Amino acid sequence: MCHSCDSPSRRSFLKTVLGIGTIVLIGGIDRHFAPVANATVSAPSIVGCSTWGAQSPKQPITVLSSRPTKIIVHHTDTANTTDYSLSQAYQLARNIQQWHFNRGWIDSGQHFMISRGGYVLEGRHRSLEVLQGGLYHVRGAHCDGQNDVAVGIENEGNYMSSQPPAALYDRLVALCAYICQQYGISSSQIYGHRDFNATDCPGDQLYALLPQLRQDVAARIGDGGSTRTWPIVQRGHSGERVKTVQYLLRARGYSITVDGIFGSGTESAVKSFQSSKGLTVDGIVGPQTWEALIITLRNGNTGEAVKAVQSQLRARGYNLTVDGIFGSGTESAVKSFQSSKGLTADGIVGPQTWNALVNS
Numbered sequence: 269m270c271h272s273c274d275s276p277s278r279r280s281f282l283k284t285v286l287g288i289g290t291i292v293l294i295g296g297i298d299r300h301f302a303p304v305a306n307a308t309v310s311a312p313s314i315v316g317c318s319t320w321g322a323q324s325p326k327q328p329i330t331v332l333s334s335r336p337t338k339i340i341v342h343h344t345d346t347a348n349t350t351d352y353s354l355s356q357a358y359q360l361a362r363n364i365q366q367w368h369f370n371r372g373w374i375d376s377g378q379h380f381m382i383s384r385g386g387y388v389l390e391g392r393h394r395s396l397e398v399l400q401g402g403l404y405h406v407r408g409a410h411c412d413g414q415n416d417v418a419v420g421i422e423n424e425g426n427y428m429s430s431q432p433p434a435a436l437y438d439r440l441v442a443l444c445a446y447i448c449q450q451y452g453i454s455s456s457q458i459y460g461h462r463d464f465n466a467t468d469c470p471g472d473q474l475y476a477l478l479p480q481l482r483q484d485v486a487a488r489i490g491d492g493g494s495t496r497t498w499p500i501v502q503r504g505h506s507g508e509r510v511k512t513v514q515y516l517l518r519a520r521g522y523s524i525t526v527d528g529i530f531g532s533g534t535e536s537a538v539k540s541f542q543s544s545k546g547l548t549v550d551g552i553v554g555p556q557t558w559e560a561l562i563i564t565l566r567n568g569n570t571g572e573a574v575k576a577v578q579s580q581l582r583a584r585g586y587n588l589t590v591d592g593i594f595g596s597g598t599e600s601a602v603k604s605f606q607s608s609k610g611l612t613a614d615g616i617v618g619p620q621t622w623n624a625l626v627n628s
């Protein structure tokens with residue numbers, strides 16, 4: 269298997285955080301699973317854990333209340349078998365789970381695995397349902413320092429000197445395109461394990477294919493590999509954008525005042541948030557911090573993040589009360605705003621709508 273890893277500190281952290289029950293949702297933000305609007309890439313067929321005969325996880329799976337921001341490609345470093353059968357794929361998934369148990373992990377480290385025959389299998393439990401929801405992320409154990417922000421895909425085989433079979437590569441493109449679509453991840457945010465950890469993974473040949481993979485995924489999702497443009501917000505700034513940052517930080521549990529003035533308190537909270545997400549800790553709200561900070565909202569949601577949307581809409585002339593309750597009035601205003609920006613008027617505040625709210 270590849271040198272998937274989670275650090276000892278991460279493991280001890282898990283032991284203290286994981287409580288009773290089967291679901292741990294970090295963040296405490298009440299939202300609902302729903303399909304992502306404007307879906308253009310259909311979901312590839314993915315075999316769930318129960319179908320391939322996974323054992324139960326050793327501890328509850330952690331579901332984080334934020335989307336992943338990147339994809340990391342691995343190889344399993346197993347034999348380049350010519351057994352392309354579904355049963356062989358199931359056996360490999362069971363083997364990997366057992367190897368990962370043997371390393372003291374709670375479940376398979378990766379979120380998904382693709383066999384050389386082109387079968388896509390769920391790895392860590394709950395990864396499939398969470399991907400279908402498009403809002404949350406299952407904490408993995410596949411790349412040290414990235415497990416809270418990256419979806420990990422294991423590709424069966426060793427690709428140091430061999431090319432992956434066409435069937436596998438085809439499914440890798442399809443899976444990456446679907447993941448990018450579900451989470452609003454740019455095709456430019458597909459990496460190899462070696463980009464982050466000292467490892468050969470995913471092999472020289474597969475690693476060399478990553479630029480092609482990004483291009484092929486970009487063609488599927490039509491993003492041209494571009495990332496959303498976000499405004500820079502930092503200490504000394506003031507106004508509605510700063511309020512948005514402050515509301516979103518409050519939604520993340522930081523006790524700061526929403527006064528629209530980016531001072532030392534806001535800066536400290538931004539740094540702490542960045543640290544918690546494995547981002548560069550500079551106290552400046554730029555593209556990566558924005559992408560991690562925003563929360564998809566819809567009718568029925570409540571809280572500080574809703575206030576951020578209402579306050580932004582008020583500042584644009586919509587007659588709304590900033591009460592933190594996303595009801596029909598807020599929904600109408602969101603739809604009207606979306607129409608005015610040429611966005612799909614679905615009333616859901618996802619990444620594109622957040623981006624338009626803080627950019628214009």
Ligand SMILES: [Zn+2]
Pocket residue numbers: 270271272341342343410461467469470
């Ligand atoms: Zn790896």
